[in-house]
Amino acid sequence: MTASALDNLEPIIAPTSVSVLPFDSSTSVSIWPLAPAWWVVIALTVIVILAGCAYWRVVYKHNQAKREAIILASTLNNEGAEHLQQLNMILKRLAAHYYGADKASCHSQQWCDFIHSACRVTITNEQLTHIYHPKVEHSHYTQVKQLLSQAIKRFNTRGAAHV
Template sequence: MDIQSALEQLRPNHLPAPVSIWPLAPGWWIVGGLSLVIIMLAMRFILSRWHKRRYRRRALSTLRKVVKAYEANGNKRQFAHDCNRLLKKVALQAYPRQNIASLNGDQWLVFLSQSSENPQFSDSAAAALGSDRFKPDHELNVDQLHTLTLSWIKKHHA
């Protein structure tokens, strides 16, 4: 027998079966489980935060309606009353009722300033949220009042 005929009699090479991905090694099960727990905790945190801030989103929507109403009728005093009512409503949702419900005038302005760390609540535009809005000679600055209301809704610390 020659070498050529001996080689022809050999069977072809058989490759082993490909390595399967299943079953996973225990380490991968641990990584998968931890990933799932982390995702669930992150979703719980995000949903909780989203629910806690729902009142802010509603307040911003109401503020847009108040601005549209002002643009339609041009009544500055009504705008100041509406902004004050909206801020009080938001404050009652964010803070304990017994601390907020009785505030008015300068106490109300101090609370708004402290809760948002915004010193502009001592300016003349913010005075329209206090008792000055009832004075007939008080001139209201609608743009500043809108800006103050918007910033307090977004930035107050509840």
């Protein structure tokens, strides 16, 4: 008979005890080195985190003028028409910064339409004319002050072309 290549193999040794666990606790599989798929997952996670931080930074810088306008509007302590004029000027400065000087130079109904589209606040031309009266009734003053303050807080900076 001819010798087979299988004759050179070592005999199979049966285990001495059968373990209930699917793995033997004395020998464990090491987690290191990581498989290439894990390196891809880690790299993608780091890229997503860095991209999110970069996007947040751009949005934060983009909204800086709006935050400063809100702070400036809240620190005003004048009363009457001067206060309303200052709030309107802050709103016009926001419009000039985010939408350009052509939007900030609008007046009367065009300005009211811009405030409605950019701030989602409905203010009428009659309410805006109270800004320029030397004596403003208290009811008109509080109403226009509330509308202008609300317009500054709700000012839409998204999609502005002049940033």
